[in-house]
Structure formats: structure tokens, C-alpha cells
Amino acid sequence: MRGIVTFMQPPPPKHESLTHTIAQFANQNDRDARWPAESVDLLKKSGVFQGIIPEQYGGAGHKPTEMLLAYEAVARGCLSTALVFTQHDAAADIIITGDNQDLKDRLAPQLAKAELQLTVGISQLTTSHQSGTPAMSATCDDQCVTFSGLMPWVTAAAKVDMIVTGGVTPDRKQILAVIPTDDPGISIDAPMETAAVQSSYTTAVHCKGVIVSTADIIRGPAEKALAIRSTVRPLVVSATGMGLAGAMVDALDDILPRRSPELASFGTKCLDQYHAVRQRLYAAADALSDSKAEPSNAVVRSAVNDLVIRLAITLTTLAKGSGYLRSHPAQRLAREAMFFLVWSAPESVQTQTLHNILD
DSSP: TTTTTSSSSSSOOHHHHHHHHHHHHHHHHHHHHHOOHHHHHHHHHHHHTTTSSSSGTTSSSOOHHHHHHHHHHHHOOHHHHHHHHHHHHHHHHHTSSSSSSHHHHHHHHHHHHTTOOOOEEOOOTTSSSSSOOOOOEEOOSSSEEEEEEEEEEEEGGOOOSSSEEEEEEEEEEEEEEEEEEOOEEEEOOOOOOOOOOGGGGOOEEEEEEEEEEEGEEEEEEEEETSSOOTTGGGGGHHHHHHHHHHHHHHHHHHHGGGSOOHHHHHHHHHHHHHHHHHHHHHHHHHHHHHOOOOOOOHHHHHHHHHHHHHHHHHHHHGGGGGSSSSSHHHHHHHHHHHTTTTTTTOHHHHHHHHHHHHH
């Protein structure tokens, strides 16, 4: 397999460099559950944070395929860093596609210069705590909105300047807002002890009577405040998964020359599946760029989930006993593959993933 692994969509040279540089820190950061400071700083200096920001604000205004290539390249080097990157971009995207033009004019130029780092805390509106009392309440008056409650999953909460979050009003409408992390009503838990990506510092964030002026309200009250977002968002998790798949293919590329021809033949099968799924992802991205019919996120996402699980099993098997040691890269990659079974996975994705694995 060595020398055969290629990108279906060739990444810009700076992305290849990012992948290799970030990968140097990935294993140590995972073992120590250490914040990936060097990698995040490299992302800021390289300009990839500019991709999501439109040119009118000083950003690069990248098209969907360009954005997905960046997410994939970073994830191929370090999944924790990619999670920080995607959550920053998710927050920036909500602001850019929001209704508050003054807020865009104020924050977008700073984002284009990488002067602000953001994250997003909206799982309470999408996939977590969806039954019973809303996890985050929002009480409105003419001048402000008061948020109280919980953001269950927030990546890099203790390391960013602002969190984009959302709450539910008494009449069950949603409001999105930007909240500084140094607000006295904000309380950030210690990083969760997760099976993988612990160095992303993902945790729960609590709001106790956090007052947000109308100047920092992004959208709402509205029935579905998150309904308007950039077209690339449904494919972000899939692109990140393909980055992890690429990292596992790279690891197999190192292992297979030391295995028998019979075992090495499984590498060819893995490579064929990798390219087939990657082609499906970027065909979906091209459809977005050409304003064609929107692809089924569940179908693409479940295909990526199935791929990373198969690659994880193959890599662990071929790495033999040493691949079960926590110090071995195969062990980290296998744990990270499990993350895609739970990351932003609505029931449609869960159902299709299980069909692919079990049928």
C-alpha cells in the first residue's frame, strides 16, 4: 500500500503540511489529555480559520469542497484538534448566517484575523436532553435575554473567548446568542473523562442568570433557530471521519509490509472501501457547490461510520498485541473511531449506521 494512498480531491500543499505537523503531537496529547496548544496555534497562523468567513469581512469565503478538505486534513493529523476546529467554525457559521447584521459586522472581521476563538454549545437544542424540561431556558424582555441552564457538550469551553449557545423560551421557541466565557454567570466543568478526544477539553457549561443584550442575540425567538446554516454543515462530521479514516490507512501503510501476503491483501480491500466512501462524500460536496439536490446526510454519514469501524478493527487486528497498548497509535485511532457513533448522531444516522454494520 505504501505510496498508493492519495486524496481523491487533492488538498492544497499547506493542508498536507498541517496534517504532518499536527500528527506529531497527537499521540502525546492523547496520552496526557493535554490541550493541543501547538496545533491550535498552527491552525490560526495557517489561515484555515479564515475559510468559513466571507470575503466581505476579510475572510477566504471557501466553497463547501474547500472547507471539507480542510476539516479532513486536520482530522487526519489529530482528531482532537479537528474537533476544536469544527466547533469554532460551527459557531462562526451560526453568526454569519444569523439575523443580527451588526453582530456580524462586529465579530466577523475579528474572526477573519483569528483574533477570537469560539465554540458552540447547542446540543441541548439538537440531540441532547430532548425530553422534559428544556436544558437551557431563555427569558426575554425588550432589552435582553436571560439564559439559565445547561450546555451538555461544549468543546474547548475553558480555552475560547465566546460560546454560541441557545435556549428555549416559555412558549417553546428558540433563541441563539453569543456569550463571553468570562461572564460571571458562566460555570465551566472540568474536562470530561472520555474514551477519546479528551484533549479537546469537551465538557458541560452551566449558565446561571446570564444576561445577554439584544446586541448579542443571533436569531430568535423562532420555532427552529438553527434551520438556517451554511450548506456545508451536514457534511462536516463526515469529512472529519474521512480524515480519521485516512490516518488509519496511513497506519496500515506502515504495518502491512511486515505482514504475510494473505494478510496484506486485506489492506487492498480497505483502500478500495476508503476511496469509494471518500468519492461519495466529495460527490455530495460537489452537489452542494453546484446547488443541486442536497445529499442525504444520514446515508453519507453512516457510510463513513461503517468505514471507520471496519478500518479500526482491521488496524487493531494487523497491529497485533502491540496495537492494544495505549502507547500505540492504533489504539488511539480505534478509540477515536468509536467517537463517530455518538458525535452529532440523530436517530436517522444511528439507524442507518446499525443497518450497515449488522445487516
